[in-house]
Amino acid sequence: MRVPAEPAHLTDRDANDTSPLMLGDLPPLVHLPLPGRKGRALLDSLARLESPAFTARRARREEKSGAAQDPIVWAEARGSNVLDADGNRYVDLTSGFGAASVGHAHPKVVAAIQSQAPRLLHALGDLHPSTGKIGLLERICALAPIENPRAVLSLTGSEAVETALKTAVLATGRPGVLAFEGGYHGLSQGPLAACGYAASFRQPFLEQLNPHVDFAPWPSEQASVEGALADVAAHLNDDLGAVLVEPIQGRGGVRVPPPGFIAGLADLAHEHGALLIVDEIFTGFGRCGAMFLVDEYGVEADLLCLGKSLGGGMPVSACVGRGKVMAAWGDPSGEAIHTGTFFGHPLGCAAALATLDVIAEEQLVARAERVGEAFATRLRQVPGVVSVRGRGLMLGLELQRDVMVATRALLEQGYLALPAGAAADVLQLVPPLNIDEALLEGFCQALTQVLA
Template identity: 35%
Template sequence: MTEATTLSSAVDEPAVTQKRWLRTAIPGPKSLARQARRDSAVPNGIGTVLPVFVGRMSGGIVVDVDGNQLVDLASGIAVTSVGGAHPAVVSRVHEQVDRFSHTCFLVTEYDGFVEVADTLNRLTPGDHAKKTMLFTTGAEAVENAVKIARSATKRQAVITFGHAYHGRTLLTMTMTAKNAPYKDGFGPFAPEVYRAPLAYPYRWGTTPEQCAHEALAALDDLVVKQIGAHNVAAIVIEPISGEGGFIVPPPGYLAGVQAIANAHGIVFVADEVQTGIGRTGAMFASEHAGIVPDLVVTAKALGGGLPLSAVTGRAELMDAVHPGGLGGTYSGNPVACAAALGVFEAIEQDHLLDRAREIGELITRRLHALAAECPWIGEVRGVGAMQAVEFVVPGTTEPSPEATAAVAAFCHHAGVLALTCGTYGNVVRMLPPLVISDELLEDALGVFADACRSLS
């Protein structure tokens, strides 16, 4: 337990009690009024999980404009992992804004950029010489990882995997597996992107060991026979799939993927946008598999709520790109860099890697007990504070997006912010802030359990 009962996140405002508390229906009247303005000003193409407008965030609580206090099991999709207003982040951001808000690192330099790069060089797996380039979004960083791999290898082909999600730009949309809503109607797509099947133990129909063996054989066939290894620049994989359903690969699989890459001089890229920066109980999910990627992509939690992403990799690969080949007007914005340094401080001072493991143990214990009584739960899976439940039609492995939507809606109306995901739309994922208290998490899991029981 790392958090006090109350946390204050703004000057001259009362502290937010870390309890779920509903003053109105969800969404409340003030949110509904704002929604009307939103509908007239913002395009329909951007969806919203829960149409409430946020007034404040503190610890594990989201306070909406109606005064409702919702338990946060989303963290802005794994972004606010240290909470929405951690003092270490807030103080550093204020200090930086008082000095200057931006100066493009391509024009004039500043310490924060280098400090974040040094920290990532130290924390990412492996003791080899590394360098880091900062960007703005996860998709931007993934694209640049591909650029770096292509520049270093003088090859073009990129291999991604089933159930992958890498972003919404042209290249990363192409690399993403799921069609709707991310790709539908947006083609033609980028060339030289190929897809291997992902080892998905629950849906493979064999043992985890056989699943890993067969998936690796399919990857090897794709690399050697279908593309030609001499044409492959990079293999890009999420150590745990994010949007695809929080799929945890079977033991040995990720090491096998890296072995194939190493055997053919292919750059092995770990997309740690959602899994990185402490989410799984290690600083990077790659550590659980004992792998050392050539390039590591980070974003989301890195900036503590501000747009910041990075590619960290072997120095010789990072230096393969000619001067001027990497960059961007907002790449490594100084305020975002200050926030990132606050995130690293919070993780260390609050022992949040340990806390992520504790959260995982608590959630796993509760969900496995629930699965024993709820026939709609096909599988409980995850690592650390990255947990998920896959819903199926009872007695089968047929995905049940209807049950998933019903559970999420129940949680939302009861004041628990939950997210769905999965290629088949049948997974509820849990990404609580790492500063959430046991009491608040237990309360949210109780609501989730009631939602699952309501299916019967």
């Protein structure tokens, strides 16, 4: 049977008509079983067409958790709501891997894309750039807490990290990278080598990965900062060109380091002639209640990697570096030895500029701090929640119940949340920064039922 690309009740609707469903800030409305009939038919196609890795992962997770792990198929999303192919409505506490910090399809972001698309859909990257690319570079360099900043735009987080790693080699002449156990920086080959999230991700490709990468242990928030820095110091050597770190490990399980750790790392790196690359792809743009955590920690990164939220749902990323460090790119041969067809894409730049406006106008940085604190306090009162950690609206919960089973039960109550940590033992909550607080209360009630 051929499956229509979109269910009829969605395609028949006028794109501007939000009245029947009013997606945005609505509570869940879900009919079991999940996925429904249309979703199952679409998933059958998917299983035939997509890399078997994803189907195998689902099967393995189902076996491990004892609960079905079939996904739902997203058909529409607006604000904090997602609608699946069967018309079920969910509240999204994933922000689509942290990218929809201003909510899905924010009207200002959509309007910016709509106005940009007919004017200039694609330009000539770094050769004949677009107005939007230059506008976005101005905004990013004005925002980034970096001395005399210069930036390279790209599409994905992995690409931003790759730019930073290459910059460090050019600037220091040293191949060594120190990263952290549990850290996640993307899976293209440069970042993968420094991805401490799980050795199994690197293992099949080891022979093609940078062999000069070492991993230091990641300290817990309660660890002594002196001890944690001493552990790092044991991994430093004269080959080291870069220390690569997330200010809070996101995918690794919302793991917050002890106060002073990132600042201490900057000192250690600099004492050894290495650069500090801070990966704020997940934590940046207000997610953790600060525009950037490096600001809050009082750390000046040599290179800062940005992505996810920046594009408001479009793929846009950036590596911003100190002028002195980025100057290394001017050396080689006058060639643009690091570029990409779609880097600085006009649609992405338009979306990013609108997203930065929304973050400012809706005061989302301060809101994330205030709402995140209240949400964390409320979550601590839910029986069966063992611990709540994180900052702003990046929270990680340890539960008395298996997290994968709890995630599935929450989905069936209409709440989208993801397990984090290599052992999938942390429930990660990263809702849009402008989510209605009533929906967070609804989530707490659903979680109470799930853990009862």
